[in-house]
Amino acid sequence: MTLAALPDLILEPLVKAALLEDLGRAGDLTTDAVIGAEIHHTFVFAARETGTVAGLDLARLAFTLVDPSVTFTVHVPDGARVEPGDRIATVEGRARSLLTAERVALNFLGHLSGIATATASLVDAVAHTHARIACTRKTTPGLRAVEKYAVRAGGGFNHRFGLDDAVLVKDNHIAVAGSVTEAVRRVRDAVGHLVSIEVEVDSLEQLEELLLDPVDAVLLDNMSPETTGKAVAMVAGRMVTEASGRITVDTAPTLAEAGVDLLSAGWITHSAPVLDIGLDHVDG
Incomplete structure (x- = not known):
């Protein structure tokens, strides 16, 4: 890169x-x-x-x-x-x-x-896998552009730069909408055809629901390596898979070995x- x-x-x-x-x-x-x-x-x-x-x-x-x-x-x-x-x-x-x-x-x-x-x-910790490291929007106010540049300098990749980059349906969106299916339906009705859609799930049950109408990417939040591996198998290449939650140098290799495409970590910019x-x- x-x-x-x-x-x-x-x-x-x-x-x-x-x-x-x-x-x-x-x-x-x-x-x-x-x-x-x-x-x-x-x-x-x-x-x-x-x-x-x-x-x-x-x-x-x-x-x-x-x-x-x-x-x-x-x-x-x-x-x-x-x-x-x-x-x-x-x-x-x-x-x-x-x-x-x-x-x-x-x-x-x-x-x-x-x-x-x-x-x-x-x-370096995940270099033996195909997984990429990505940042988040957890950046210092006013310094997002340069902090995300620094992530690229370290060999990582950038997630959204702002709320208007792409859709990321998170747990609170789902809670208010009532279900994964309803949240995705509302998104599809609202955004243009060039806008990528990612949905965060925190259980295999939510993932099953999402797979009835797959989007561009799925964020597997705070799942164990074993559950992450099961999720990747369920997705079977139909969506980009991203793991997040307590990603460290120690935990990253095992999660990457579960087969996800991306590991996102907030601490690399905020801490x-x-x-x-x-x-x-x-x-x-």
Whole structure:
């Protein structure tokens, strides 16, 4: 899977908002007091632990929006795996500009690299199967586009970007509609022919009902590996099968071996640990 970069048009508003939040009403008081205006310097982004990189374009923009004369050189691209001590990128320019943008650049780079690293851990765990790893809509408000990009950088795939991407009939929809059959009927009456439909089921009985009128995909929610295997056999290729619920590096392999096409995990975006990346001083 080729990782396509997001255009700066999407990224700039996010980085601008972060810089404005950090600069406040008076700018960088510390740097402006300590560092001379014409001093130039070089810093390097270096990995301090093993992981997968994502977010370099946001880091670049943090510096160039503060000072367009800054030079940002990438040594390893987004999606690359790094070890402690590996150089990720070098930034050169006015020291004031570099230090003012440092925290915003590191916040984006560490956060998104953490998501990519978490995703890669699940991708590695199921690499012996045909299952793909997918994210969810459990993202940081305002950062969905870049967090889902980070999932792709880690080798995963994206679920819906928003409520208007596709239909996903969940348990509460079914409860209010009265049954799986009624919920699906209402959906078919309401949406266009190009809209994909997925239905969440939490029992084999619900799956049996859905199979009377199959849709595009079925979400097997919180099922054991044994039940998941039975569900996959019942579907018999008539729908894409997706498993969700407590997907971890430990549980993912067994669920993937049950034959599902996708494993979706919310924690890779909402709870992934930040990847420890430093901005280190370069002598000379």
